[in-house]
Amino acid sequence: MMTIPKSTSGARILTAAAAVSIAAMALTACGGPGTGSAGPSVEAGSGEGTINVWAVDGQAAENDALKKIISSFESSQSKIKVNLKLFPSDQYTKAVNSAAPEDLPDVLDFDGPTLASFVYNGKMAPLKGSVSEETLANQTDSIKAQNTVDNAVYGVGMMNAGLALWGNKKLLDAAGVTYPTTPEKAWTAEEFTGILGKLAAVVPGGKPLDLSEQYGFANEWGTCCSAGPVIWSGGGTMLKDNKASGALDSDANVKSLTTFASWKKYTDPNADGLAFTNGRVALSWVGHWTYPTYKALGKELVSIPLPNFGKGTKTASGTFAWGMGATTKNGTAAGKFLDFLMSDQSVRTYTDANGAPPATKTALAVSALYGPGKQLQLLGDQLSKACGTEDQINDSCVSVTRPVTAGYPIVTDQVGKAEAAIYAGKDAKEALSAAARAIDQDFADNDGYKK
Amino acid sequence: MTTQTQQIQAPTVPARRRSSASLTGHRFAGPLFASPALLGLAIFLVAPFVLALVLSFYRVQLNSPRPARFIGFEQYTRLFTDPDLSAAFGHALLNNFTFALIVVPVQTVLALALAVLVNRKLRGMVIFRTFIFMPLVFPLALTAVIWRLIYSRGDEGLLNAILGLSSGGALQSHDWLGDPSTALGSIIVMSIWQSVSFQMIIVLAALQSVPAELYEAASLDRANKWAQFINVTVPGIRNTLIFVALITTIFSFRLFDQVYLLSRSGSVDRGSTETVMTQIINTGFDNNNVGQAAAMTVIFMLIITVIAIIQRAAARQRGGV
Numbered sequence A: 001m002m003t004i005p006k007s008t009s010g011a012r013i014l015t016a017a018a019a020v021s022i023a024a025m026a027l028t029a030c031g032g033p034g035t036g037s038a039g040p041s042v043e044a045g046s047g048e049g050t051i052n053v054w055a056v057d058g059q060a061a062e063n064d065a066l067k068k069i070i071s072s073f074e075s076s077q078s079k080i081k082v083n084l085k086l087f088p089s090d091q092y093t094k095a096v097n098s099a100a101p102e103d104l105p106d107v108l109d110f111d112g113p114t115l116a117s118f119v120y121n122g123k124m125a126p127l128k129g130s131v132s133e134e135t136l137a138n139q140t141d142s143i144k145a146q147n148t149v150d151n152a153v154y155g156v157g158m159m160n161a162g163l164a165l166w167g168n169k170k171l172l173d174a175a176g177v178t179y180p181t182t183p184e185k186a187w188t189a190e191e192f193t194g195i196l197g198k199l200a201a202v203v204p205g206g207k208p209l210d211l212s213e214q215y216g217f218a219n220e221w222g223t224c225c226s227a228g229p230v231i232w233s234g235g236g237t238m239l240k241d242n243k244a245s246g247a248l249d250s251d252a253n254v255k256s257l258t259t260f261a262s263w264k265k266y267t268d269p270n271a272d273g274l275a276f277t278n279g280r281v282a283l284s285w286v287g288h289w290t291y292p293t294y295k296a297l298g299k300e301l302v303s304i305p306l307p308n309f310g311k312g313t314k315t316a317s318g319t320f321a322w323g324m325g326a327t328t329k330n331g332t333a334a335g336k337f338l339d340f341l342m343s344d345q346s347v348r349t350y351t352d353a354n355g356a357p358p359a360t361k362t363a364l365a366v367s368a369l370y371g372p373g374k375q376l377q378l379l380g381d382q383l384s385k386a387c388g389t390e391d392q393i394n395d396s397c398v399s400v401t402r403p404v405t406a407g408y409p410i411v412t413d414q415v416g417k418a419e420a421a422i423y424a425g426k427d428a429k430e431a432l433s434a435a436a437r438a439i440d441q442d443f444a445d446n447d448g449y450k451k
Numbered sequence B: 001m002t003t004q005t006q007q008i009q010a011p012t013v014p015a016r017r018r019s020s021a022s023l024t025g026h027r028f029a030g031p032l033f034a035s036p037a038l039l040g041l042a043i044f045l046v047a048p049f050v051l052a053l054v055l056s057f058y059r060v061q062l063n064s065p066r067p068a069r070f071i072g073f074e075q076y077t078r079l080f081t082d083p084d085l086s087a088a089f090g091h092a093l094l095n096n097f098t099f100a101l102i103v104v105p106v107q108t109v110l111a112l113a114l115a116v117l118v119n120r121k122l123r124g125m126v127i128f129r130t131f132i133f134m135p136l137v138f139p140l141a142l143t144a145v146i147w148r149l150i151y152s153r154g155d156e157g158l159l160n161a162i163l164g165l166s167s168g169g170a171l172q173s174h175d176w177l178g179d180p181s182t183a184l185g186s187i188i189v190m191s192i193w194q195s196v197s198f199q200m201i202i203v204l205a206a207l208q209s210v211p212a213e214l215y216e217a218a219s220l221d222r223a224n225k226w227a228q229f230i231n232v233t234v235p236g237i238r239n240t241l242i243f244v245a246l247i248t249t250i251f252s253f254r255l256f257d258q259v260y261l262l263s264r265s266g267s268v269d270r271g272s273t274e275t276v277m278t279q280i281i282n283t284g285f286d287n288n289n290v291g292q293a294a295a296m297t298v299i300f301m302l303i304i305t306v307i308a309i310i311q312r313a314a315a316r317q318r319g320g321v
Helices: A003-031 A062-077 A089-098 A114-122 A133-137 A141-146 A171-175 A189-200 A222-234 A251-266 A289-302 A330-343 A344-354 A361-365 A376-383 A408-425 A430-444 B004-007 B010-026 B030-057 B074-081 B084-118 B124-135 B142-153 B159-166 B180-208 B213-221 B225-236 B238-253 B257-262 B276-286 B290-317
Strands: A049-056 A080-088 A107-110 A163-168 A283-285 A303-305 A315-317 A322-327 A388-390 A400-403
Touching: A003 A114, A003 A141, A049 A062, A049 A089, A049 A330, A049 B213, A062 A080, A062 A141, A062 A330, A062 A344, A062 B124, A080 A089, A080 A322, A080 A330, A089 A107, A089 A114, A107 A114, A107 A330, A107 B238, A114 A408, A141 A315, A141 A376, A141 A388, A141 A400, A163 A171, A163 A289, A163 A315, A163 A376, A171 A303, A189 A251, A189 A303, A222 A251, A222 A283, A222 A400, A222 A408, A251 A430, A283 A289, A289 A303, A315 A376, A322 A330, A344 A361, A361 A376, A408 A430, A408 B276, A430 B084, B030 B290, B074 B084, B084 B124, B084 B180, B084 B276, B124 B180, B142 B159, B142 B180, B142 B257, B180 B225, B180 B238, B180 B257, B213 B225, B225 B238, B238 B290, B257 B276, B276 B290
Parallel strands: A049 A080, A049 A107, A315 A400, A388 A400
Antiparallel strands: A107 A322, A163 A283, A163 A303
């Protein structure tokens, strides 16, 4: 009897090893040597025929909006047809990663931080020449910063993303707290700590802050939207000259993140995701995407800039945008389609569907939510004050683009992991230094992810 | 469960077949019948492991235009000499061993206790059994959501609320998953809750196969219930208990989903609950560092092999089959 289970024990481990290595071989074979180094070879083509489009299968409203835009594109002219293919969101980046450049469609959707790695792997084509100058000039600075790699623009975006502290005015008033409405007047971190103390007295559980813990810090949310703004606002960066040591583990970052972790005692874990709408907390640190839920508070809902850790309030920006496959044979038609996607009408249709801030200048100016004098004007303002990437941060800009590097996967993994550890009580210097060493090791192994 | 019993009976049957085959002269029958299984083993077990071994000598980055580079034993030397990596890997191994050391005895004893309980012939026992078996039926991804609410820090956490209420507010709220000292313990509790019923069913089947005459004979000898349990029940299901302990050990070292699902809640220090499996996945597919992950897999495989050999020897000494 015993011999069989014993061999099973070895077998199970073997199975695990097998799964990992088979997947590894399959993936390396697809994205492996030879396929990626060809570089873009766009042909302008005839400007007519069918173009293939890949996009993320998003919320139902987003998909409907996209299909509506495509059908109005097809009826606006007769020469170009669009063949749209939607991929589940958790599989999308993998699908693009594992496709050889020549298998990619003419036009594709991509998430901001993945662009650098797609470009590095020769999967994307620069848009100059295919997309019109007006379209490129109409892109807001914050989305342009995300879509630019090595000084060439590879993408155009309809929407953007932004963060804020959402406030419950009733609770703020009850505690006698006045709040800033413009980025310039953002609370300093010390002021914020004092305010949390005041608010703790008026909320039922004594924990007045929601930091969106339910998303998990040890992943992309942590890096982009939690640790990112804290680091940038404190005058630090994640990378400097392609190196994390001396940047990520700087004293400024240690100080900022330690302050951030000190707010844990005021923070509702929000495991049910209802802390803000149920009135358990007065302040919620989260992105624009919760607006459709949060607007249930009506007039009591206010948006407040994130705390200032020394170098002005900062928010992350960037989200899905559109680009061209590196080997498209129909560049002119693809460019025309992208021009149409970026028209005010299309952008309005799309952002009305998902509530995101528009990423084109003309659409943002007339937005019913983010435009001047509207309820989310603060988020619109923040996006128009773009810093570009983290090495260009100054005191007055607000929206920062995540590091544009093909090594982003290791950066986001390590920064998020370090933030979660610091938040759980680990020494910040120790956690950040370990993260910096891991990032630098990975960059060194890959020759700095340089072409 | 069923596949296990089939495997268990397997060795006696082919032995008879083989002798009859050679008698009738079908020399190729044996290899021929074995070939589908052997082929499967070769494709799904041997080849991947050999590949992992090969990959561990290269620097391979997932989805990179750079060709794989041969670097000899560097991935292994790093794993043992790089202060960060060796500490993380060592800690993950330690977590695995701690988990196994606690879960194997506790879960086996608990499974036995539960099996004895539900083996009574009482009215409504079916309902009772169903309830005990339920955690195994629900997908873990689903129950993990509930467990996150249970372990949630702050007063809204179900566990904290119950403890606070029953102690009259004397016990302070605790951050079960966020505090490194209780994180692994929390995962152990959830893990036992989730899988003890599986072991219970196996033990239950064994209990029901212990002949009733033995109990009758024992009671004629005036053995009380406890003496009957020690001298009749336990020896009667001995092999099953060893089997259950082995299976639990294997599960303990594969520990992945519980950790992966629970530690995704915000305030968790990932390092405090990392197991070797979660670390391998993280290295290979989040950091895209396939070479390093392959080296970890190979070392882990060697460690498991050693444990399996020791366990097997120990079970043999104690008279196991």
